[in-house]
Amino acid sequence: MIVAGVSAKLIPTGEAAKAIGVDRxxxxxxxxxxxxxxxxxxxxxxxxxxxxxxxxxxxEMRK
Incomplete structure (x- = not known):
């Protein structure tokens, strides 16, 4: 997927939250x-x- 210069697999919030181990x-x-x-x-x-x-x-937040 390419959107406004962004080329990557973009995932919805629920999937992203699950991947990082936090609640949506x-x-x-x-x-x-x-x-x-x-x-x-x-x-x-x-x-x-x-x-x-x-x-x-x-x-970066952890720094």
Whole structure:
């Protein structure tokens, strides 16, 4: 998938949350609070995540 220069497999919030071991609501809250940023937000407002990028953002949060 290629969207606005993003080329990766983008996954929905529930899958991303499961992959990093947190509840979906936690990831939604982190996004809402500006702690993490999805690779894409659909016109309908649904976040799509690049798992590698999300993991990188989480590593940066720990510093």
């Amino acid at each position: 609501g936690t990831l939604v809250r982190w996004h809402r609070d500006g702690l993490v940023t999805p690779a894409l937000v659909t016109p309908g407002g649904h976040a799509r995540w690049d798992l590698d990028d999300l993991l990188k953002q989480l590593r």
